[in-house]
Amino acid sequence: MTVDPASATRSPSVPGPRLHATAAAAAADNVAAPVASATTGPPGGRAAWFAWGVAVSVYVLAVIHRTSLGVAGLDAVHRFGINAAALSTFSIVQVLVYAAMQVPVGLLVDRFGPRRVLLLGVVLLTAGQLAFAFSTAFGPALVARAVLGCGDAMTFISVLRVAARWFPPAQNPLVAQLTGLAGMGGNLVTTVVLAQALHSEGWTASFTGIALLGVLALALVALLLQEAPAGAAPLVAAGERAPVRDQLRDSWREPGTRLGLWVHFTTQFPANAFALLWGLPYLVEGQGMSRGEAGGMLTLLVFANMFFGLLFGRLLSRGPAVRMPIVLWVIGATGGCWALALAWPGGHPPLWLLVLLLFVMGSNGSASLVGIDYARSHNPVHRLGTASGIANMGGFLATMVTLLGIGVLLDLLSPGGGGGGYSAAAYRGAFCWMYVPLVLGTLMILRLRRQVARAAA
Template sequence: MSSSASKPYPPQRLAWFIWGLGAAFYLIAFFHRVAPGVITDELMFDFNLGAAGLGSLSAFYFYTYVAMQVPTGVLADRFGPRLLLGFGALMAALGAILFALAPNFAIAATGRALIGASVAVAFVSMLKISAHWMDAKRFALASGIALSIGMLGAIAAGVPLRISVDGIGWRNTMLIIGGATLVISALIFYFVRTDPSSYGYQGYAVDDGQTTPKQGMLSGIIHVLQHRNALLLVFIPAGIVGPLLTFSGLWGVPFLTTHYGMTDKEAAFYTSLTLVAWALGGPLFGWLTDRLQRRKSVYLAGITMFLLAWIVLIQVPALPLVVLALLLFIIGLGSGAMVISFAFGKESVPAHLAGTSSGLINMGVMLGPMSLQPAVGWLLEKRWTGERIDGSPVYDLASYQFAFNAMLIWTVIATILLALTRETYGRQKHVD
């Protein structure tokens, strides 16, 4: 009998602590993801931007984030998450500082791009930690809790960010965030290890009884995409996250201030409702899918809630504020179903390709906001009447409805693709 079999599994307190350091970095990632939505006026003024320019500036985060997903998945499979998380946090701190000090659009975009590339390692590395430090039955739940922690960062980029910006300015606020990220990097380097064996415990990593094939990056990607579910799941979550972050992370605040007469703080509160509900929906759907051992049907229930609420919010003008708040909450809650993508994808490919699968799916997640944020800005400018308030462009309701229809179209496509997947019943695929 091997000596590892006699070792105990790591105590839950230690497992969650190791995982939590990665989650702290993920919180920072989500903060940067949605922060531009609360400082739209400042960014448009400082860098002399219109809607399309602002959408492009925000989207630089997503361009590099998406580009890094596949390398991150492959590197996580080969080298583990410690170096990825530690160096990722270090570079994200430098990106935040660069963004804060940027004198022009080009430098600001470079800072956003560096942040996006750096934080891209966070979620996939957390999934890798989960696979080694936690029982497989907690995998979807851990993914849901990760989303909730990320949402804390997004919520911090709502009203709290607005208060900080009003008090000390957006540039000083970003400098403080950069400093906090440096501290997280140091903690990750000191404490995080890929497997519990480094602490003298037995790990949970799946051993399928076969020697893990040595594959290059391209061959690993091709292998994963040959599995039907894995291919479809690259595009499905984008139909949820894209509309959600396009609204909550960029265009929701100007939409609500213009058409519901809200102040910036009030609008930030309402957009944060979707993020709070998303934080609740992630663990809820993670727990439900683990309990029922059903991926497809639970996922379909969540995306249907999401789509129907969006249709009402976009197409019906002048909603009562209570109804508006309820719809935003339903949108956020339903969006929590997207966490199922990672358990669903992990089970749909052989175990040794789990990191590559997660990277591809996370790349797909960000395809939504990466394309929709600038697309909505471009569509708004196409319908712009030339009206400005305090130097910033203002767009009428018809323009927003026209532009937001792009979000609805992607969600409809995602729902159809989800209907074409095959249920895994919570069972891991071991061989092709």
Template sequence: MKRTRYRWLMLGLIVTLIVINYIDRSAVSYAIEPLTKAFGIDSAQYGLISSAFSIGYMVFAFTAGPLVDRYGPRRILLIGVVIWSVVTAVTPVSGSFAGLFVLRVLLGAGEGPGFPAATRIVSRWLPQKERGLALAMVGGVAVSGSLLIGGPLVTQLIAGVGWRGMFWVLALLGVVWIGAATLLLRNTPQDHPRVSAAEREHIAAGQTEEERGRAEGPARIDWRAVLTSRNLWIIGIGYFAWGFMFWGFMYWLPDYLGKQYHLSISAVGLFSVAPWAAGVVGALLGGVLTDRVFARTGSVRSRFVIMGVALLLSGASLIPIFAAPSLTVSVVFISLGVGLGFVTGGIWWVAAIDAVPSQPGVAAGFADAAFALSGIVAPSVMGFIVSATGDFSSGFVVMSALAVIGAGLMLTCTRAPRRPTGTRTESEEHQPA
């Protein structure tokens, strides 16, 4: 029987979801001026509103994991997208600081289940040797790509339909995704009537016994397995380290370029594109490299090595910025650091599945909560450093140091998990039966 490829349709739905997710969460930053004027919000209040999203996101990214494992990712995703689409639509009429603060917390809550649910979809629809590229698309390309296209898209919408209309159009995108997912998205290959037996066999052959055993029905949450997993804790620390760099540059890069090198707004926008373009390349490279190494070795330990080396090089790339700063040096080496960091972009999710394969949603929620925590800490720490010193260099030193610490843990302290039963290397798959 011919092997169908519905697993890639599921991946396409998830990648589209993450793109909409990131555009929606960042849209408010492009409407700062009209929004603050309309609601009478000052800069300090806007800073609190920015943190509100990460607070809601961190809490619900972690709590969504058990819900995803118990009730399935499809149901949780649909509920989450309904919440964040409604919140996006109501944002232009929230009317005050308090109203906007609450809505941003709710937006974080609605978007929190996204990555834990995406991880479970990938773990149930793809064999291990295909997950590196798949999760690089989800956690790397979709994220950095959305930051590349989000700015031009949102600013054009504001110019065309006004800042309020922009939010309503983005809410409509969520509604469109809900319709498509209702028709097409399923929790497992067994749930989809059009998936061929050959494709189901291909997927099952590359899964662990735990994953195959839990492919159907609600899963019991084994908190002990999650909280005692040494590898998962190291993943959380490493993801926090990378997240500190990611969120630090996401919030402070435009301000750094503008103040440090006296660039115009248009020039800042031009130079800010380079790091996220490098992120797309890095994420694709990381996904391809992870899959190829795993296909040849069958060793899940290889994922930690790739992440550790990439994180180490990413941190080292920032050294020239505070050692011998110039506009060219800053743009080139920030782009290099972000690009190398994004090599790990999708592997965190693969490693989380490997660490606790029986609890993929909970493990992903744990990792995502660590990343979200860095989204609260990094902007505040960077802001304190800039306010106290009048310079960004110390902030870059912190980024580099955290990356080196995270890399060191991943390269030296992780345990080599047992090779998954039933998983074959690429060479074994091509041998005759």
């Protein structure tokens, strides 16, 4: 079995002093070092699943909002009269705001609790999507996507914090995978329901409809969410909170946090960039599929993500030794499938290869959650939000770089800036850009893996 040298981790999910004497033994045995607590740990059970279910409903809604432009890219080109570079700006701004908000949101969650942050997130999601629904010009629509990205940023970390307070430490990797799996349900709504609604009901009615779902989510969180079990002690007393600078510094200095960031960076972005924006145009314009066929392929990506979420959740529940093998397998398989598809003569790979490519990319989102798990398991519980926020920036920074690079290259490789559409050759050249962040991220993972091993020893 491949040994994960970063697997000697501290479980932060139960408050109380850590038992440092067992750290060396844990490193040797590839198990997490135990945590001592004077009080009973998180209870789990039905109440925990109910609290998680209420919180994760907001994350599902956020994913619907986040991926809504992925099925509306061609409609947006005609509505706003823009080219590929300008179209990519929508998703870039949304992802940039999301990534920039991760650390501030982590700090907010650590200080004010996930319930308040989730409520604010729902308000921003609803406002941003409503503004986008009624926008007819590029500028206001861009601002609306930025507001939407800000609200989106407040959901995932909040759900993880709710899970950390309610579930025992050993269940946290599985719950994180199930959170990602639930988010794919939101993606499925986008690719099936919203895509059809855009065709039948039009732009304004479709986006207004999904915006108004925020009213229901707001009521659920306000009335039903209990962010910690009854009688649970506060994580940190108000007078004992570390200064923001110290919180950030201590989280960043932990090698496991930085490893989590680069794992998230490298594994998430291929499928993210494909689903957020460039998947439908690539399949329709680059591969000659109809919109219905392309929508079916994107649905395959969602179902594959669900499959890998369940698979990786089961594997990760066995212990931390499987983390790095999962990460390296996903990176290698994704890079290999894209290399084969892009190198295919004429730029038109056969259907079986496209199906294989989307199936393999379905593993990207689930593998990126391993990065969050690295950050979680290497930080004490009072820094969980901050460390998770740092790690969760990675994939979205890589997505932003990829979205922009593909958009710019498409325009450069197409006569007249692609006003009449983009060819298969242009898509093939533009998608080669993905290997820049893929190679960079892989090198950083291998480097930080050794640092984490030394720290654990």
